[in-house]
Amino acid sequence: MPGWFGWLLAVVSTVGFVFLWFWEVRRVLRNYRSMVQCAAGQLVSCRKRLAQSQQDAALLEVLRRSESIYRQAAEHYNTALCKPWAYLPGRLLGFRKAPADIPIPPEAECGGSEKKGKTA
Secondary structure, eight states, X not given: OOHHHHHHHXXXXXXXXXXXXXXXXXXXXXXXXXXXHHHHHHHHHHHHHHHHSOXXXXXXXXXXXXXXXXXXXXXXXXXXXXXXXXXHHHHHTTOOOOOSSOOOOHHHHHHHHHHHHHHO
């Protein structure tokens, strides 16, 4: 067996390993990011329903649960991204930390200031 064949085999197996490693990290982080995005969408929906209705105690409880779900999803995503086996591929593939605090969408802020301006 020629000497170059061993090197070729080593290069091919290393490239295959790195490809599978990045592929698995991408799959895992996409699942976690999807959970964070769904939780953020649920949170926005709950905030809109609460803004449209009276200060209902049941809706406030649903909003608190939605905020808790978002925080947990963001924490799990950030923990998965910071693991040593996922950090380098995750960063190279464009994954960034999710905000741990609860995001307020710009349209919610504008809507709130417009309502304040009308009542004042």
